[in-house]
Each structure stands twice: as C-alpha cells, then as structure tokens.
Amino acid sequence: MAEIVLTAFLQVLFDKLTSPKLEEYELWLGAKKELEELESTLSTIAAVLDDAEERQVKDKAVRNWLMKLKDAVYDADAVLDEFATKALQQKVKSQDHTNRWVSSFLQVPNSVALHVKMGSMIKEINKRLNAIALERVNFHFREGIRDVEKEDNECRQTHSFVIESEVFGREKDKAEIVDMLIGWGNGEDLSVIPIVGMGGIGKTTLAQLAFNDVKVKDSFKLRMWVCVSEDFDVPRLTKAIIEAATKERCDLLGMDLLQTRLRERLAGEKFLLVLDDVWSEDYEKWDRLRTLLRGGAKGSKIIVTSRSTGVAAIMGSLPTCYLARLSDDDCWTLFRKRAFGNGGAEQTPRMVAIGKEIVKKCGGIPLAIKTLGSLMRSRREEREWLYVKDNELWRLPQERDGILPALRISYNHLPSYLKRCFAYCAVFPKDYDINKERLIQMWMAEGLVEPSDAAEQLEDVGNNYFNYLLWRSFFQVAEEDEDGSIVSCKIHDLMHDLAQFVAGVECSILRQAQGRSSQKELVTYRWSATQEC
Ligand SMILES: Nc1ncnc2c1ncn2[C@@H]1O[C@H](COP(=O)(O)OP(=O)(O)O)[C@@H](O)[C@H]1O
Ligand SMILES: [Mg+2]
Known part of the structure; x- marks a missing residue:
C-alpha cells in the first residue's frame, strides 16, 4: 500500500539531508561521508521511481523491489530523525557545560560512542540502499520519464483561469427531477426522490442543478442543503438542517431543543431538503429523521443522493433516478x-x-x-x-x-511538494469545507511550502499551490466571497479516498466535534501522514 507516496517521501528525506541545520551539528562532521553517500544513492533511485511505480502494476518483481525500497527508505528516515535528535542533544550539552541537570535529563551519551553508533547505523542503511540501487539495473527502468522541472514551472505560475462549471448531458435527468419536485406527490406531506449512481458520476451536480432551478426556487420557499456523508447521526443532521434553514449557527444541545427548533422552522412551509451523499442503510435512523421532518406544508420534498440502491429502497417514495455514465x-x-x-x-x-x-x-x-x-x-x-x-x-x-x-x-503527475500538500488534506473529514487561508497557513506551519527564491512570500507560494490543485480538480470550490475570490474548497470523496490512500492508513482525521471543528482544533493538530504509512 501507499507505494505512490514514495516519490513524495523521498523528497522529505532529501530535504532532511540537505537541511542547512544539519551542518550546524558537530556530529554531522563525523558522518559527513556516509550522509553524502546516502544522498547520492537516493538520487540514483529517485530517477527511476516514476517508471518503477507504473511497472509494479503488472510486474511482481518490481513490486517487491519497491516494497524493499520502501522499508529501507523508512528506516533511513527513522535513523535520520534519531541522528538529528542526538545531534541536537550534543549541541545543547556543548553549549551548557555547567548545567548538569540538562545533560542528565537528556541522557546525552558519550560523544565518541555516539559517533561510532550513528556512523555504523547510516553505513548499514547505505549498504541496503546500495544493494537496492544495484538491483534496479536488472529492471532496465527508464530514467526521469516526467518533465519535473516543467511541472514545477507550471504550478509556480499564478493561475488566473476561470474554473469551468459547465454541466453536459444531464438535461433529461434534470427535467425529470424538476418535474417530480413540482408536479408529483403534492397531496403528500413529504416525498423522497433518490438519485443513485457510482462515485464521481454527477449525483451532487444533478441535485445542485435541480436545487437551483428557477421553477424549483419559485415552488419551494424554503430550500436546505445538507451533506450527510458516512455518519448518519440524527442529532448532527437535525442541527445541520436547522443551520441550513436559518442560515445561522445553531448551538442548541439535546434532542428535545433541537426537535422543537426544527418543528418551529418547518411549520407550514413547503420545503425542499437535499440530503447529499447518504451511505447508511439503517432504517430506524432514517425513520427517526423523517418523523422530525413532519410538519411542513403538503408537497414538501427531499432529494437523497447515494451510491447505494439499498438507501434508495429504504428512503425513496417517488421513482429513483439512476444516473447513467455520460x-x-x-x-x-x-x-x-x-x-x-x-x-x-x-x-x-x-x-x-x-x-x-x-x-x-x-x-x-x-x-x-x-x-x-x-x-x-x-x-x-x-x-x-x-x-x-x-x-x-x-x-x-x-x-x-x-x-x-x-x-x-x-x-x-504532480510535483512532489504538491503531492505532499494534497496528501496532507487527508486530515480533514470528508465533505469538510476547508478554509483556503487556513489551509495555506497549515501547509506553511508543516514546512510544506517551498519558495523557489528568497524574494517569494510563503503566502503567495501557498496560494499558487492551492490554485494549481483547484485547477487540476483535486479541490472543488465550496464558497466564494462577493468579489468572486475563493474562501473555501471541498475535496470530492473519491479524491479524499486518494488523499487518504497516499497519506497512509494511520493518518489521523480531524473529527468534527458536534458540528464544526473550531479553528484551534485544526491548528493544533499534528500531521503524521507521510511518516506513518
Ligand atoms: N454532467 C457533467 N458535466 C460536467 N461536469 C460534471 C458533470 N457531472 C459531474 N461533473 C463534475 O464531476 C465531478 C464529480 O461530480 P459529483 O456531482 O460531485 O459526483 P458524485 O456526487 O456522483 O460523486 C464534479 O467536479 C462535477 O463538477
Ligand atoms: Mg456527491
């Protein structure tokens, strides 16, 4: 798993090896030769990695070679981290001879013994990596098959492009949904129209088309949009529906208060509610939510989008729209x-x-x-x-x-620093509105933003990264301000799966505690993605 992230991970190792901080340590001098050898072996391997990552799909020997490489590279990273910690401890010790307490607290080892130990650990890693580098010859990999420098230039430019949001080929589907919304089930209290199809096929887009249709707007005074995603939690959804209906934050606690507030808001209104991306096939939960949604005017409707026909069978009361491939x-x-x-x-x-x-x-x-x-x-x-x-x-x-x-x-095809920035986004929950400014700050705090020269502002570089990922459809626009500037983005759930896959299984995910995550929660989060996959 996660072989894709190797290229990005190697970059992290290079950064550590070439960090000017390393040269400040006395310990570095002792292991200079070994570290230089490590860097050189890694660049030889990095040159063929793209080809290897592709060929592993059908070639088991290449896959095994990559697995071996991955293990060695992760061990090299662990050794380098240990090296940096020990070197820092020595630096503290040498600067503070008088403070015995610091030395004993840090348990700084004898410096000669440490030189020998670290030197031999790096030698051992070099031996492993050299053998792996030699083995690569057997596979006749092609070197540097992608024009990385060109990609670099691409995304370092500022993109003042217009993001296309034109929708093709869904006229008939849209007409059917609008027709059902306006003309069907008007004698009923509440009817449910399911839209079902595989991920990425355009369910959310179709629901948006219907939601924003002029006739639909005229017919439903109250329209609400709620992302359900994997967790069908009735109190959370009730709160989200109240927020969508009132356009205000809801801080009520407890189902009784939530239920009363929702009933008050819906009373006598003909409403349209979109429940986007429902996964749960738990009938009881759905039944609880449906009961809470009673009380609106006749003809009120719900559109449910889901990948599952089971969800449609449980929730739907009007015909299901099965969305076909374009x-x-x-x-x-x-x-x-x-x-x-x-x-x-x-x-x-x-x-x-x-x-x-x-x-x-x-x-x-x-x-x-x-x-x-x-x-x-x-x-x-x-x-x-x-x-x-x-x-x-x-x-x-x-x-x-x-x-x-x-x-x-x-x-x-992304340059490695953008791979890391994208993989980082796996820390957000699915369907989360990611604030652009905050995301750039988080990338910067993690050292993921690299200016190509000293004159460049980190924020500008981060901004370019964001725009490039948006332009390449890794992100989708979630909210714009009055001037059309992007305030927040979302990541499609299939893209999110990719981010999680490349970031590794142990990447922690920010949970939305009772609705929205606070800024503090987001900022204090420690990213552990690439290190732990
Ligand atoms: N008919 C279409 N024409 C153009 N782009 C589309 C169309 N349907 C979907 N898209 C685009 O494809 C992406 C995935 O669509 P989405 O509606 O989120 O899929 P789903 O909800 O089924 O997973 C979005 O970026 C959307 O803009
Ligand atoms: Mg969707």
Missing part, C-alpha cells in the same frame, strides 16, 4: 473544453485521436474526465499524451483499493 459525445465535449485551446494543447487530428482514447478509459465518469482534461491541458506534446494513454496504472482495477485510475494518474 454519453461518449458529452464525455468528449467535457474533455475537449478543458484540454484544448486558450493556452492548452493544440487540437490537431493526432491529439484528438489520442484524447479520445484517453476519454474512453475514463468510463463515462465526469470526475475522471475533468481531472484528466486539466492534466492534459498542461501537457502540450504528443509524447506526453501517449504516455498518459498507455499508462500502466489504467490496468489497476478500481476494486483493488477503491481509487479511480484516472485520479491516481493525475496525482502521479
């Missing part, structure tokens, strides 16, 4: 608009032919097409398009780990 023509239009023109790739017959092959591999899923469309926009050469089309990662079935191949390929 048609070939619509897929192509979506891809073409993103990949070509206006600074993108040139639409030659050859590129169109390759582009159509790439689109075919996306299986009619708009999220995959959109993501690859923006990747291809930044790749203008035919050889780069062929490289994506023939990528081995397409062969990896999504069932293996739930990750869409198109998203994995797109992630692989």
Whole structure:
C-alpha cells in the first residue's frame, strides 16, 4: 500500500539531508561521508521511481523491489530523525557545560560512542540502499520519464483561469427531477426522490442543478442543503438542517431543543431538503429523521443522493433516478473544453485521436474526465499524451483499493511538494469545507511550502499551490466571497479516498466535534501522514 507516496517521501528525506541545520551539528562532521553517500544513492533511485511505480502494476518483481525500497527508505528516515535528535542533544550539552541537570535529563551519551553508533547505523542503511540501487539495473527502468522541472514551472505560475462549471448531458435527468419536485406527490406531506449512481458520476451536480432551478426556487420557499456523508447521526443532521434553514449557527444541545427548533422552522412551509451523499442503510435512523421532518406544508420534498440502491429502497417514495455514465459525445465535449485551446494543447487530428482514447478509459465518469482534461491541458506534446494513454496504472482495477485510475494518474503527475500538500488534506473529514487561508497557513506551519527564491512570500507560494490543485480538480470550490475570490474548497470523496490512500492508513482525521471543528482544533493538530504509512 501507499507505494505512490514514495516519490513524495523521498523528497522529505532529501530535504532532511540537505537541511542547512544539519551542518550546524558537530556530529554531522563525523558522518559527513556516509550522509553524502546516502544522498547520492537516493538520487540514483529517485530517477527511476516514476517508471518503477507504473511497472509494479503488472510486474511482481518490481513490486517487491519497491516494497524493499520502501522499508529501507523508512528506516533511513527513522535513523535520520534519531541522528538529528542526538545531534541536537550534543549541541545543547556543548553549549551548557555547567548545567548538569540538562545533560542528565537528556541522557546525552558519550560523544565518541555516539559517533561510532550513528556512523555504523547510516553505513548499514547505505549498504541496503546500495544493494537496492544495484538491483534496479536488472529492471532496465527508464530514467526521469516526467518533465519535473516543467511541472514545477507550471504550478509556480499564478493561475488566473476561470474554473469551468459547465454541466453536459444531464438535461433529461434534470427535467425529470424538476418535474417530480413540482408536479408529483403534492397531496403528500413529504416525498423522497433518490438519485443513485457510482462515485464521481454527477449525483451532487444533478441535485445542485435541480436545487437551483428557477421553477424549483419559485415552488419551494424554503430550500436546505445538507451533506450527510458516512455518519448518519440524527442529532448532527437535525442541527445541520436547522443551520441550513436559518442560515445561522445553531448551538442548541439535546434532542428535545433541537426537535422543537426544527418543528418551529418547518411549520407550514413547503420545503425542499437535499440530503447529499447518504451511505447508511439503517432504517430506524432514517425513520427517526423523517418523523422530525413532519410538519411542513403538503408537497414538501427531499432529494437523497447515494451510491447505494439499498438507501434508495429504504428512503425513496417517488421513482429513483439512476444516473447513467455520460454519453461518449458529452464525455468528449467535457474533455475537449478543458484540454484544448486558450493556452492548452493544440487540437490537431493526432491529439484528438489520442484524447479520445484517453476519454474512453475514463468510463463515462465526469470526475475522471475533468481531472484528466486539466492534466492534459498542461501537457502540450504528443509524447506526453501517449504516455498518459498507455499508462500502466489504467490496468489497476478500481476494486483493488477503491481509487479511480484516472485520479491516481493525475496525482502521479504532480510535483512532489504538491503531492505532499494534497496528501496532507487527508486530515480533514470528508465533505469538510476547508478554509483556503487556513489551509495555506497549515501547509506553511508543516514546512510544506517551498519558495523557489528568497524574494517569494510563503503566502503567495501557498496560494499558487492551492490554485494549481483547484485547477487540476483535486479541490472543488465550496464558497466564494462577493468579489468572486475563493474562501473555501471541498475535496470530492473519491479524491479524499486518494488523499487518504497516499497519506497512509494511520493518518489521523480531524473529527468534527458536534458540528464544526473550531479553528484551534485544526491548528493544533499534528500531521503524521507521510511518516506513518
Ligand atoms: N454532467 C457533467 N458535466 C460536467 N461536469 C460534471 C458533470 N457531472 C459531474 N461533473 C463534475 O464531476 C465531478 C464529480 O461530480 P459529483 O456531482 O460531485 O459526483 P458524485 O456526487 O456522483 O460523486 C464534479 O467536479 C462535477 O463538477
Ligand atoms: Mg456527491
């Protein structure tokens, strides 16, 4: 697992090895030769890593080689951390001879013994990594298959692009939903319309189209949107519905108060509620929520979106809308608009032919097409398009780990520092509104933002990273201010799965304590992602 993150992780090791802080330590001098050798071996290996990561999909020997490499690299990281700690302890000791208490507290070992111990540990790691580097020759990997420098330049530019939100090929589905919302079940207290389809196919988008339709707005004075996600917790949902209805924060505690407040707000109103992304097939929980939602005017409706037909069967009372894959023509239009023109790739017959092959591999899923469309926009050469089309990662079935191949390929094409910034986002819960400024501050606090020269402001670099990830569809816009500046973003749940996958299993997730996480909770969180996968 998590082999994808190796490239990003190697970068972390390089950063540690080349950190100017290291040279401040006396201990460094003793192990200088070994550390330089480590750095050189790692760069030899890093040069072939992209090819290796692709080939491991069908080649077991490559996969084993990568596993061995991963173990050695993690051990190297642990040794370097120990080295830095010991070196720091020695520095404190040498600066404070008089303070015996500090020395005994830190248990600073004898410096000669320490030199020998650390030197031999790094030698041992070097031996392992050298053997792995030698083995790579047997695989005849291609070196530096991606133009990393070019990618670097791409995302260091400021993107003043317009984010396309055009929706293709859902006119009929939208008309059906709007028709049901307005014309059906008007004698009933409450009817439920389920929208079902696989992840990334456009359920949320379709629900948004219906929610914002003029006729629907006219017909329902009160419209509320609530993201349910994996945890169908009735008190949390009740609170979220109250907040959506009143557009104010709700701090009421206890079901009695929540229930009374909700009833007051819904009384006599014809409302439309969207429950987006429901997973729970627990009938009792649904029944509790439905009871709480009684009391509105006749003709009130709920739209439920879900990947599960079971959810539709439990909750639905009107016909289910099964969302199909986008048609070939619509897929192509979506891809073409993103990949070509206006600074993108040139639409030659050859590129169109390759582009159509790439689109075919996306299986009619708009999220995959959109993501690859923006990747291809930044790749203008035919050889780069062929490289994506023939990528081995397409062969990896999504069932293996739930990750869409198109998203994995797109992630692989990020420069390593953006891989880390994206993987970091796994700490947010699913469907969380991520405040842009705060996210950039968090990246900065973790040392993930690297200016290319001293004159660059960290905030500006962080801002470019954010825009680039948005442009490449890793993020989606959640909220804009009156001037159209982005205030917050969201991560699609399939993208979130990818972030968690690359960050590793033990990455902790910020829980939304009773609704929203406070700023303090977010900032005090310690990121442990790449170190622990
Ligand atoms: N018909 C469409 N045309 C263009 N883009 C679409 C279409 N449907 C979905 N998308 C885009 O694909 C992505 C995933 O869609 P979403 O509605 O979130 O999927 P789901 O809710 O089924 O997981 C979003 O970025 C959305 O803008
Ligand atoms: Mg959705």
